[in-house]
Amino acid sequence: xxxxxxxxxxxxxxxxxxxxxxxxxxxxxxxxxxxxxxxxxxxxxxxxxxxxxxxxxxxxxxxxxxxxxxxxxxxxxxxxxxxxxxxxxxxxxxxxxxxxxxxxxxxxxxxxxxxxxxxxxxxxxxxxxxxxxxxxxxxxxxxxxxxxxxxxxxxxxxxxxxxxxxxxxxxxxxxxxxxxxxxxxxxxxxxxxxxxxxxxxxxxxxxxxxxxxxxxxxxxxxxxxxxxxxxxxxxxxxxxxxxxxxxxxxxxxxxxxxxxxxxxxxxxxxxxxxxxxxxxxxxxxxxxxxxxxxxxxxxxxxxxxxxxxxxxxxxxxxxxxxxxxxxxxxxxxxxxxxxxxxxxxxxxxxxxxxxxxxxxxxxxxxxxxxxxxxxxxxxxxxxxxxxxxxxxxxxxxxxxxxxxxxxxxxxxxxxxxxxxxxxxxxxxxxxxxxxxxxxxxxxxxxxxxxxxxxxxxxxxxxxxxxxxxxxxxxxxxxxxxxxxxxxxxxxxxxxxxxxxxxxxxxxxxxxxxxxxxxxxxxxxxxxxxxxxxxxxxxxxxxxxxxxxxxxxxxxxxxxxxxxxxxxxxx
Numbered sequence: 001x002x003x004x005x006x007x008x009x010x011x012x013x014x015x016x017x018x019x020x021x022x023x024x025x026x027x028x029x030x031x032x033x034x035x036x037x038x039x040x041x042x043x044x045x046x047x048x049x050x051x052x053x054x055x056x057x058x059x060x061x062x063x064x065x066x067x068x069x070x071x072x073x074x075x076x077x078x079x080x081x082x083x084x085x086x087x088x089x090x091x092x093x094x095x096x097x098x099x100x101x102x103x104x105x106x107x108x109x110x111x112x113x114x115x116x117x118x119x120x121x122x123x124x125x126x127x128x129x130x131x132x133x134x135x136x137x138x139x140x141x142x143x144x145x146x147x148x149x150x151x152x153x154x155x156x157x158x159x160x161x162x163x164x165x166x167x168x169x170x171x172x173x174x175x176x177x178x179x180x181x182x183x184x185x186x187x188x189x190x191x192x193x194x195x196x197x198x199x200x201x202x203x204x205x206x207x208x209x210x211x212x213x214x215x216x217x218x219x220x221x222x223x224x225x226x227x228x229x230x231x232x233x234x235x236x237x238x239x240x241x242x243x244x245x246x247x248x249x250x251x252x253x254x255x256x257x258x259x260x261x262x263x264x265x266x267x268x269x270x271x272x273x274x275x276x277x278x279x280x281x282x283x284x285x286x287x288x289x290x291x292x293x294x295x296x297x298x299x300x301x302x303x304x305x306x307x308x309x310x311x312x313x314x315x316x317x318x319x320x321x322x323x324x325x326x327x328x329x330x331x332x333x334x335x336x337x338x339x340x341x342x343x344x345x346x347x348x349x350x351x352x353x354x355x356x357x358x359x360x361x362x363x364x365x366x367x368x369x370x371x372x373x374x375x376x377x378x379x380x381x382x383x384x385x386x387x388x389x390x391x392x393x394x395x396x397x398x399x400x401x402x403x404x405x406x407x408x409x410x411x412x413x414x415x416x417x418x419x420x421x422x423x424x425x426x427x428x429x430x431x432x433x434x435x436x437x438x439x440x441x442x443x444x445x446x447x448x449x450x451x452x453x454x455x456x457x458x459x460x461x462x463x464x465x466x467x468x469x470x471x472x473x474x475x476x477x478x479x480x481x482x483x484x485x486x487x488x489x490x491x492x493x494x495x496x497x498x499x500x501x502x503x504x505x506x507x508x509x510x511x512x513x514x515x516x517x518x519x520x521x522x523x524x525x526x527x528x529x530x531x532x533x534x535x536x537x538x539x540x541x542x543x544x545x546x547x548x549x550x551x552x553x554x555x556x557x558x559x560x561x562x563x564x565x566x567x568x569x570x
Contacts, residue, residue, distance in 0.1 A: 056110075143186065202517075280296070
């Protein structure tokens, strides 16, 4: 078909009438006066300029280059939203929306290309982040900085296996020390790690993210119930497989890595992540905090888990899977050791902290970042796949794995309900069921179980599929996101009124980004990126909704430069 050029007016792209955007029934004035509202992104997902400015490669550069089969659309973050060159334009959009704060991450390999201080500091990278921070502050926006958002320098992965080695702790501390020194006079909120659960389980249990160390194949069964079969050969033999150099194969279109040990690797990696966090916090508190007067914390993610029935075992299962998701990292940071349920189920495969390490970890936070998107039902599964060499019901033994250690089955539906009622409506991505009660229950759980620490909701959001057939004006109509924001902010406010010590909320994400294994097939942003037309930025209706919520005039449009035309491919 022909390529058609269609003139588009600003008013047709950016609806600003009161009828299009009725007054918000919830407003920032409902929240405490010092409450922070912002939005977030991460370096690899938006910066681009992968080979510019002296940046070294990260494990995600290597992964997307060598394993495009692991990205839904075969894409990468080489250019993405080109934030590296367009950050001033994006900061101006943040200001117009009315954000108090912007959460972003620093690319370790952009400022230390080799990952190590002895390999040299890249001043171009330092200058980029200095300029970004200064631009934010000049526009009244507070930087909220993540130090590690999964993009480990490839050099450290090659040298000693990254976070599988305790050597990483010293190199990580050198890196964060450089960040504190260069940027800490202006950055008042630091996240040591973003979602270590995802980095650990996707990279070392599922093998679906770098470094691709995985287990037996994962099979998804009806009802979003995931099990790990013990016999790879038996499962794979009936279907066509494609062997990969590292010994993996394709199973029903999904690549399965057989390189790694999902019964030990994730626990070692998590242990080293926690030690790196503890050393970074100690460094900041002893060397910088008194003069820079900032705060430091860690950002953790989890679903909320509802017991699938009123049975005692299912209630325990909901608590146990929360331990294996949130408590795995939060218990050591708060209390100095792993949850008892993990000690019981994992046994000697779960590393031990020395008394000195436990002391360093305990209380190693000023705040806790909480990322929440969705919820699941939890069902006790003590009779899951046998492992540890024990045979049962004629099945071969299954090797121990993080997934089987939990002994819980997750589901989005209650099978006892007549029509299989979902825990919440399915949105995008398909794993995201909208369940706003979950954020309330999670925050109250943290309040009651962990002594009510200072919390920022550092991620919360929903996506839509990237439909290339939509015109730009139609793509900006994101009713689901507006409803998601409204419902979750209401539940968040309920948690605060219940006493939860929550001081900020960051929507994920500010821009449409490269969404890891989903590539560009999903759009989480409240600002639309036109990938077909010079990466032009347009606020979606949710950005206008958020602007109104934050108190900006609903009659004032976001005045972006309009392209001469919008090209639609048919």
